[in-house]
Amino acid sequence: MPSLFDPIQVGAIQAKNRIFMAPLTRGRSTREHVPTPLMAEYYGQRASAGVIISEATGISREGLGWPYAPGLWSQEQVEAWKPVTAAVHEKGGKIIAQIWHMGRMVHSSVTGTQPVSCSPTFAPEALHTYDGKQPPEQARELTKTDIARILNDYENAARNALAAGFDGVQIHAANGYLVDEFLRDGTNHRTDEYGGSPENRIRFLREVTERVVETIGADRTSVRLSPNGDTQGCIDSHPEQVFVPAAKMLNDFDIAFLELREPGPNGTFGKTDQPKLHGPIREVFKKPLVLNQDYTREEAIETVSSGVADAIAFGRPFISNPDLVRRLKENQAVAKDDMKTWYSQGAEGYTDYPFLND
Structure with a gap:
């Protein structure tokens, strides 16, 4: 079996190792959601990852409620992303854009419009805004016309990503964002073809995937699911009945890879004791499978070498270790990150973490 440090082909991408950088919201864009030059330095520093999955990036102003997070709906944003991707490529890295609609997890003071979701529900917690955390607002239920518009937004963002x-x-x-809200019966209360049965709740994910695949190709398309337990108030009564068929559907699209975020009872975020589903999903998803959530070096090596997964996505360790791949390969100490600077603006806690040679 391959090792964590061996190359892997994921669709059109030849990754030089199986240590992926998980998406990490860092809040270094402008207030208008335009990437900044500092982001090129940050991502370029981490180009040794097999694949960098960018921070979650909005497909529309409606769907992007995180302060200072980047978007991909305008030409200005496209142009501002170009130095970022170039910085990664110049150092021999690969980077993909995680495209994002936050659904009900936004506040109108950031987006300028009422939050939307599959059903008229509330986010379970106060939401980030430019003026601190604010109480959630009731989401407006999406009409079929709205859904068609949002599918166009996904297509536009995918096209812009390649541009x-x-x-x-x-x-x-x-x-717990928009697609996840559709998937789970705890948040999806619809009675039309987008709600009710697992097959119906998967429909929106299928339509989004189809649109993206048609736009940029299956070999450049991947998906992230979080199939276990409560995540931001989003929960399902029988997760295996919806997430295993969803994985089978994604396999049929022949996408490049599937990433699963699987928190456990001691996870950093979204703690749950629900059984993990990567085993049943592995049976139906035959393309590369990437697992994420609090893996140690030893666990990651064992998970890949045993064939349980094809790659591991590391999140927080990449914040404070731009050379994480080297540290893992050489079994060097992994530096701690500073939570106070996760979402702050500026270089502190962003581009100033040292490399081993420093």
Whole structure:
């Protein structure tokens, strides 16, 4: 079996190792959601990852409620992303854009419009805004006309991603955002063809995937799911009944890879004791499978070498270790990150973490 440090082909991308950089929201764009030059330095520093999955990037102003997060709906944003992707490529790296609609997890003071979701529900917690956290607002239920418009937004973002120099995209279908809200019966209360049965709840993910595949090709398309437990108030009564068929559907599209975020009872975020589904999903998804959530070096090596997964996505360790791949390969100490600077603006806690040689 291959090792964590061996190359892997994921669709059109030849990754030089199986240590992927998970998407990490960092809040270094402008207030108008335009990437900044500092982001080129940050991502370029981490180009040794097999594949960098960018921070979640909005497909529309309606769907992007995180302050200072980047978007991919305008030409200005496309142009500002080009130095970022170029910085990664110049150092021999690969980078894909995670495209994102936050659904009900936005506040109108950031987006300028009422949040939307599959059903008229509330986010379970206060939401980030430019003026601190604010109480959630009731989401407006999406009409079929709205859904058609949002599918166009996904298509536009995918096309823009390639124009900006990304090697592909990842559809963010996890963590309690819009696609995940459609998938789970705890948030999807619809009675039309987008609600009710697992097959119907998968429909929106299928239509998004189809649109992206038609736009940029299956070999440049990937998806992230979070198939276990409560995530930002998004939960399903029988997750295996919806997520295993969803994985089978994605396999039939022949996408490049599937990433699963699987928190456990001691996970950093979204703790759950629900059984993990990567085993049943592995049986139906035959393309490369990437697992994410609090893996140690030893666990990651064992998970790949045993064939449980094809690659591991590391999140927080990449914040404070731009040379994480080298540290893991040489079994060097991994530096701790500073939570106070996760979402702050500026270089502190962003581009100033040292490399081993420093």
